Structures are given as structure tokens and as C-alpha cells.
Amino acid sequence: MSEERPSEAFKTLPFAQKVGGRPLILFVSFEPMIESLVAYLGNAREYLDLMLDFGGEEVEIVHGSQAYSMKANWKLLVENSMDGYHAIPTHQRFFSQYLADIGMDASSWAGPNRIQGIGLALGGHAVIENRARALPITGTAKGELDRIRARAGRTVRPRAGASYRRLQQKRRFENFISFLGPAGFGTPDDVDALEGCQRGFAAWREVSWSDMSRGMGRGQPSSRDELQMRAFWRRWHALMQGLRGASDCSDRPEQRAAAE
Amino acid sequence: MAGPAMPGDAAVFTRGEIEEFLTHEAALLDAWRLEEWLELMAPDARYLVPPLDAPEADHRDTLFLIADDRRTLASRVRQLLSGLTWAENPRSRTRFIR
Numbered sequence: 020m021s022e023e024r025p026s027e028a029f030k031t032l033p034f035a036q037k038v039g040g041r042p043l044i045l046f047v048s049f050e051p052m053i054e055s056l057v058a059y060l061g062n063a064r065e066y067l068d069l070m071l072d073f074g075g076e077e078v079e080i081v082h083g084s085q086a087y088s089m090k091a092n093w094k095l096l097v098e099n100s101m102d103g104y105h106a107i108p109t110h111q112r113f114f115s116q117y118l119a120d121i122g123m124d125a126s127s128w129a130g131p132n133r134i135q136g137i138g139l140a141l142g143g144h145a146v147i148e149n150r151a152r153a154l155p156i157t158g159t160a161k162g163e164l165d166r167i168r169a170r171a172g173r174t175v176r177p178r179a180g181a182s183y184r185r186l187q188q189k190r191r192f193e194n195f196i197s198f199l200g201p202a203g204f205g206t207p208d209d210v211d212a213l214e215g216c217q218r219g220f221a222a223w224r225e226v227s228w229s230d231m232s233r234g235m236g237r238g239q240p241s242s243r244d245e246l247q248m249r250a251f252w253r254r255w256h257a258l259m260q261g262l263r264g265a266s267d268c269s270d271r272p273e274q275r276a277a278a279e
Numbered sequence: 280m281a282g283p284a285m286p287g288d289a290a291v292f293t294r295g296e297i298e299e300f301l302t303h304e305a306a307l308l309d310a311w312r313l314e315e316w317l318e319l320m321a322p323d324a325r326y327l328v329p330p331l332d333a334p335e336a337d338h339r340d341t342l343f344l345i346a347d348d349r350r351t352l353a354s355r356v357r358q359l360l361s362g363l364t365w366a367e368n369p370r371s372r373t374r375f376i377r
């Protein structure tokens with residue numbers, strides 16, 4: 020079948036009209052009249068550059084894919100990825116049980132001393148900006164990782180580098196599957212919550228609006244407000260209206276005034 | 280209650296003993312006696328579930344669905360018993376295939 024004559028199948032694929040970006044992140048569009056990538060990304064480009072400038076160099080693709088499904092609209096998963104308040108109640112078993120079990124201090128993530136960021140609407144791009152904080156690295160020996168990292172910084176030896184990379188990969192695997200995936204300690208609870216939301220939305224005739232107004236009256240909403248989610252929904256709405264080009268997805272003054 | 284023969288006993292297990300052990304393990308899971316089930320695991324036990332697209336892979340260079348060691352397994356048990364694991368309320372049913 021397709022294994023025998025792959026070229027035939029490829030002939031039916033449309034050609035990419037525009038390709039842009041930088042190493043590690045490529046943007047492809049099949050729309051010939053699309054706006055330039057720089058215009059599309061706008062101020063969000065700075066965040067992608069920062070991300071890649073600090074730590075994007077040694078990307079490695081590993082085998083083993085994880086797939087799971089949920090009975091919920093895809094936009095709920097986007098909301099889930101960018102709201103600043105679901106993590107602690109939804110992921111109680113991760114924050115209050117698992118992190119405690121492995122001796123990890125989660126106080127910068129949960130509780131009164133948690134670090135709080137700001138939410139931004141950069142065009143249609145939703146951004147949460149946080150002060151740098153320790154990731155809850157969930158490997159078996161965070162101290163070991165820190166020690167090896169320090170040593171690797173001083174001594175340049177290919178062997179040490181190789182073993183550091185292997186250890187780092189082990190930690191990344193542990194970090195990934197401790198939270199993500201169908202058997203992780205985080206994702207299944209997200210799926211459970213999103214399917215619950217989807218069931219709730221069956222009441223749309225009685226309750227036709229989903230309230231995303233949190234922080235609308237504030238000059239600079241925090242990451243626990245919902246500006247970044249409004250940005251996503253406004254952008255989605257603009258695209259559904261057939262709007263081309265950039266759209267302002269920030270809170271407009273009259274909306275802010277109404278909220279105040 | 281006389282427990283089943285444990286791995287590590289310096290004995291050659293009979294088929295009957297192995298069957299009894301597996302039945303005992305299954306009964307513990309059915310009864311959701313997870314702490315007792317955990318006690319069956321050796322200190323260096325690994326609980327590995329490979330990804331569906333690489334079932335023969337090595338967990339050291341491939342992302343697995345589950346790659347628990349004894350400590351992670353113990354935490355998994357505590358999480359399941361904590362009442363905070365929303366996705367497992369009600370809990371999954373177990374099935375045994377021989």
C-alpha cells in the first residue's frame with residue numbers, strides 16, 4: 020500500500036506556502052496570503068526567543084509516545100493549560116501527596132508563599148509571566164543532579180558530559196511521567212475535570228455564558244486572573260468570524276470600566 | 280494466617296506455590312488492600328509499562344507510560360488511598376488474564 024509507493028501519496032499533499040521561525044521552532048502555513056511571521060507573533064516573539072535562548076539548545080527526540088483521549092472540547096484543554104488556579108485543587112494528589120513523598124518543597128507553587136505572575140494578552144497570544152522558580156524536579160535525587168550539574172560546569176570531560184546527559188535524560192523522563200501522560204500523577208485528574216466541565220456545559224440552554232471576567236477591572240491582571248484566557252477566546256472568536264490579520268485581544272477600556 | 284511463599288526464600292518454588300502467590304496478589308488488588316500489595320514488592324522492584332508504539336523498548340532511553348521504582352510505587356499507592364485522586368474515584372476495576 021502506501022509503504023510501496025510513498026511518492027504517490029506525497030504528490031497529493033499541498034505545498035507549504037510560507038515557512039519561518041528559527042531552529043527548533045518552525046512555523047508552516049498553507050495560506051499564500053498570510054501575514055508575515057513577525058507580524059503574526061508580535062510581542063509574543065520575545066517570549067519564544069527567550070525560551071530558546073535559555074535552554075533550547077540540546078533538544079533530543081526520544082522514542083515512546085503517549086496518547087490519550089477525553090470526552091471534552093479541545094478548547095477546554097487550552098483553558099486548562101493557561102489558567103493560574105486549577106493546579107492546586109485539581110492536582111492535590113501531586114502537590115500534597117507525591118511531592119511530599121519525594122521530599123520536594125512545593126511552597127513556591129502552593130500555599131501563601133507561592134510565587135504569583137502576571138497574565139498578558141499579546142495580540143491573540145496568551146502569556147503567563149512568572150518569576151523564575153525551582154521546578155518541582157521529581158527525580159529520585161535532586162541533590163545528585165545539582166551536584167553533577169555543578170561538577171559538569173567546572174570539568175569539561177566528554178565522559179562526564181555523556182553520563183550527565185544520561186542522568187539528565189533519566190530525570191527528564193521521571194519529571195515527565197510523574198505528572199504527564201495517561202498514567203501520570205497529573206494528567207488523569209485534568210482529564211477527569213475537563214470531562215466534568217464538558218458534562219456541565221450540556222446545560223448551555225439554561226446557562227449560556229462561561230464567565231471569564233476575572234481580573235477584568237485590574238490594570239495588570241495577575242496570572243490567577245483570566246486575561247490570558249480571554250485573549251485565547253477573543254482570538255478564536257476573531258478567527259471564527261473570518262477576520263484576517265492581527266486582532267486586539269486585550270481588555271478594552273469600556274469592558275474594564277464595566278467590570279469596575 | 281500463613282502467608283504465601285515470598286520471593287527471596289532460599290527455596291525452589293513449586294508451581295502450586297507460584298499460583299498461590301499470584302492468586303494472593305490478585306485478591307489483594309481486588310480488595311484494594313494496596314499497602315499489603317506493596318509489601319509484596321522487593322526493594323529494587325520496578326513497575327514498568329512500555330509505550331504502545333515501542334513495547335520492547337528500554338525505559339532508560341525511551342519514554343514509558345509508567346516507570347516506577349519502589350519509592351514512586353509507594354507514592355502511587357498512597358495517592359490512590361488518599362482520596363485526592365479524582366480520576367480514580369470511583370477506582371478502576373482490575374482484570375486478570377491468564
